Every structure is written in structure tokens, then in C-alpha cells.
Amino acid sequence: MTTRTTPWPAGTPCWVDLMATDLEHTQKFYRDVLGWTFSESQAEYGGYCNALVDGETVAGLSPTMEGMESAPHVWSVYLATDDLAADAATAVEAGATQVFEPMEVGPFGSMGMWIDPTGAAFGMWQANEHTGFRRVEEPGTVAWCDLMTRDPGAAQEFYQTVFGYTYQDIGQENMPYALFTVPGGEQPAGGIGGPDPAAGDAQPGWSVAFQVDDVDAAVERVRAAGGTVSxxxxxxxxxxxxxxxxxxxxxxVVMTPSGTV
Known part of the structure; x- marks a missing residue:
């Protein structure tokens, strides 16, 4: 168990959030599956609320924004930045497409969303009062974030340009995968790889794994709460x-880590 009260190092996955068709229903699902509680939904921020573990923030949920009803429902991953404007400019120069302009979110921080050159959406978050994940390394918290894309080499080059990632290749011939570490980092912060050949037409994207005590029991909770298992x-x-x-x-993903990566 670790509680963090300071901003995450630049380039580190520091936050995840989700737009829900029915916020109350989605809250109940994650309460049943991951044990989350929730802060009050804030109307001035589009109904956004934080998911909590032991009272500390671990993820965000919001109702689907007007005009985005047809957008796919995915967990969005945000990478920490110390200078949103500068990193945004570098990302665009390196081939990213801006989804919407960076903006301040009250006193909490500033954010933006881009699509990288391989087609994967990612966010950036510059912390102020909201520093991102405040609880990690226990059930209900984010255990891992990674990017799967059909051109992992191009993705590695892009994120190295923007955030200075260094890589440790642990992939196989037909399934490339590399761990990335941010400048000054002591251990890997995430991964970038290629999809399983059996995944067919899988779309590129960042994904999130949440830690649980018992994966098999968590899967049964998913089914009981109305979710599916792929x-x-x-x-x-x-x-x-x-x-x-x-x-x-x-x-x-629900995951029980065996130890430190």
C-alpha cells in the first residue's frame, strides 16, 4: 500500500477516467467489482466524480458529455506532465493529432487529449490540487497501464520524443512488448507492445489493469454485476x-501482481 500526495513524474500514467451512459449504474458495478466508493458528482464539472479507495482518489467517472453519445466507452489514460503547453507542442510536432485544446480544470490542474501517430488516444495531466492516483499497490487501485498498437516501434519513438522514455524489451517474436521507464525513474512505469495475433482487428489504445486480491473471484463479481469476460x-x-x-x-484488466515488474 502506498499513498502519494505529490505529482507523478512526467510521462508516468497518473490518472484514468471513464464516461458512463448511466453513472449510477456504472458506480454500482465498480463498487461491486472493485470495492470503490465515490465522491459527490460535481455539476460544475459535467457531473464528474472520483472513485476512492480508503478515501483516496484512484480513478474518475463522469456522465457521457453532450455530443459524445456515439463515442466509444473506454478507460482513458493520462500521462503526467510538468509543462502541458510545451509537451503538447512537442507531441504535435512529433505527429500527434489534438483532440481538444488543453484546458484548466478549476483548481485541480490542466488537461488535454491527443491521438498519437499510431492512432491511440491519450491524455496529459498537469497537476495542481489534483495530483492523480493517490493510492496504489492495493486492491482497487491501478496496477498497470500500457499501449497496444500495430506499430509499437513508431509508438516507442513518439513517446520517447515527448517524454524521454527508455525501454526494456521483454517481447517475443510474434508479440513485441517493451517496458518503459521515465527519466529519473527507478522502475518501469508501463509498457508499449503489439496486439496478440489472435486479436484480429483490435484497435490501438491505452488500457488499464486494476489490482484485485483474487482474479478468479473478481471475474465472478464482474459476471454477477452484469459485466462480461473476454x-x-x-x-x-x-x-x-x-x-x-x-x-x-x-x-x-483485473490483475493480481506476483511482485515488482
Missing amino acids: ADPSDFEYGRMAVVAGPDGEVF
Whole structure:
């Protein structure tokens, strides 16, 4: 268990959030599956609320924004930045497409959203009062974020240009994957890889894994709460995991880590 009260190092996945068709229903689903409680929905910020573990922020939920009803429901991943304007300019110069202009979110911080050169959407977050994940390394918190894309080499080059990532290749011949570390980081902060060849026409995107005590039990909670399971529990080098989806079809991973990556 770790509580963090200061901003995350630049380039680190520092926040995830989701737009929900029915906010109350989605809150109930994640309360049942991950044990989350929630802050009050804030009308002045589009009904946004924070998911909490032991009273500390771990993720965000909001009702679907007007005009975005047809947008896919996905967990959005935000990368920390110390200078949003400068990193935004670097990202565009390196081939990213801006989804919407960077903006201040009250006293909490500033954010923006882009699509990287491989087609994956990502956000950036410059912290003020809201520093991102305040609780990690326990059930209900984010355990891992990574990017899967059909051109992982181009993605690695892009994020290295913007954030200075360095890489440790741990992939296989038919499934490339590299851990990335941010400048000054002591351990990997996430990964970039290519999709499973069996994934067919899988779209590029960042994804999130939430930590649980027992993956098999979490999968049963997903089913009981009305979610679906697309990959049954299985063991891998760093623990046990399953791929599931929530009320709007948003895909995420439940994972029990075996130790430090």
C-alpha cells in the first residue's frame, strides 16, 4: 500500500477516467467489482466524480458529455506532465493529432487529449490540487497501464520524443512488448507492445489493469454485476490476470501482481 500526495513524474500514467451512459449504474458495478466508493458528482464539472479507495482518489467517472453519445466507452489514460503547453507542442510536432485544446480544470490542474501517430488516444495531466492516483499497490487501485498498437516501434519513438522514455524489451517474436521507464525513474512505469495475433482487428489504445486480491473471484463479481469476460483468468510472468468489460462495454484488466515488474 502506498499513498502519494505529490505529482507523478512526467510521462508516468497518473490518472484514468471513464464516461458512463448511466453513472449510477456504472458506480454500482465498480463498487461491486472493485470495492470503490465515490465522491459527490460535481455539476460544475459535467457531473464528474472520483472513485476512492480508503478515501483516496484512484480513478474518475463522469456522465457521457453532450455530443459524445456515439463515442466509444473506454478507460482513458493520462500521462503526467510538468509543462502541458510545451509537451503538447512537442507531441504535435512529433505527429500527434489534438483532440481538444488543453484546458484548466478549476483548481485541480490542466488537461488535454491527443491521438498519437499510431492512432491511440491519450491524455496529459498537469497537476495542481489534483495530483492523480493517490493510492496504489492495493486492491482497487491501478496496477498497470500500457499501449497496444500495430506499430509499437513508431509508438516507442513518439513517446520517447515527448517524454524521454527508455525501454526494456521483454517481447517475443510474434508479440513485441517493451517496458518503459521515465527519466529519473527507478522502475518501469508501463509498457508499449503489439496486439496478440489472435486479436484480429483490435484497435490501438491505452488500457488499464486494476489490482484485485483474487482474479478468479473478481471475474465472478464482474459476471454477477452484469459485466462480461473476454479472457478467462490465466497466469503470466508477473501474476494472474483476466480481461473483462463493464456496463458500457469498456474493457479493463483485473490483475493480481506476483511482485515488482
